[in-house]
Amino acid sequence: MxxxxxxxxxxxxxxxxxxxxxxxxxxxxxxxxxxxxxxxxxxxxxxxxxxxxxxxxxxxxxxxxxxxxxxxxxxxxxxxxxxxxxxxxxxxxxxxxxxxxxxxxxxxxxxxxxxxxxxxGLLSQDIAHLYASRNCNTDIGLQLNKNNTYRLTFNTEDGDNNTQLNGRWRITGFPYIELKSNDEAWWFYFKIEQRIETDQIGSIEIVELLPVTEYELFPNCSFVYGVRNWPQ
Incomplete structure (x- = not known):
């Protein structure tokens, strides 16, 4: 045995x-x-x-x-x-x-x-990523963390690099999320859009955050995260 x-x-x-x-x-x-x-x-x-x-x-x-x-x-x-x-x-x-x-x-x-x-439905894990800006006048980075905190990093018009805004975010009701400053002095609302894009290499899973209204801080900007599905 x-x-x-x-x-x-x-x-x-x-x-x-x-x-x-x-x-x-x-x-x-x-x-x-x-x-x-x-x-x-x-x-x-x-x-x-x-x-x-x-x-x-x-x-x-x-x-x-x-x-x-x-x-x-x-x-x-x-x-x-x-x-x-x-x-x-x-x-x-x-x-x-x-x-x-x-x-x-x-x-x-x-x-x-x-x-x-x-x-x-969605959990925080579905949209907790580092997003790049799209259609913006300057590069802006948006980091949504799994603990529902966030960091918005951008360059101001006077050349000040890496200015940061910090606060908390939450899903208010799918497909919308709210970003609010720690002191609740300002907030932003976005609509979550998920889709699959394809190219000659393969498919890309896209999450895009579309502003509900135009914000003076980043007019016309949306924020995009993508993951390519590589063949295993």
């Missing part, structure tokens, strides 16, 4: 060591990402976290794996490791989910908190 068990464990470790896990961490806390990553790395998986949007077909914690995966035991082993730390994978499928394709020896691990469906 012991030699058989040792043989199984050795085969499992070999399978894990050559399998890359692309961990979709958008809806996880930092502590959850660290815990999941640590546990999977202890099982000899290679973990690559990302902050990509979830495919439209994903509504529960799921696995998407390549049909060409070299070790079938890796998928079962991965599910077993996740069960040990309280994550239940409700769907495991090969080939394609949405426009996400996983090739060679890759597995996409998409984890969602209990009761949350990413297709039914």
């Amino acid at each position: 012991k030699p058989i068990l040792c043989l199984f464990l050795s085969l499992f470790l070999v399978a894990c060591s050559s399998t890359e896990i692309h961990l979709y961490s958008r809806y996880l806390t930092d502590d959850e990402v660290k815990r999941v990553t640590k546990k999977l790395e202890e099982a000899n998986f290679k973990v690559i976290p990302n902050d990509l949007l979830f495919p439209e077909t994903i509504t529960h914690s799921s696995l998407i794996y390549s049909p060409f995966i070299r070790h079938d035991s890796a998928v079962g082993g991965l599910i077993g490791v996740l069960n040990e730390i309280g994550w239940s994978v409700q769907n495991a499928s090969s080939l394609v989910s949405g426009n996400h394709w996983y090739s060679k020896n890759n597995v996409a691990l998409l984890l969602l908190p209990d009761g949350f469906n990413p297709q039914e």
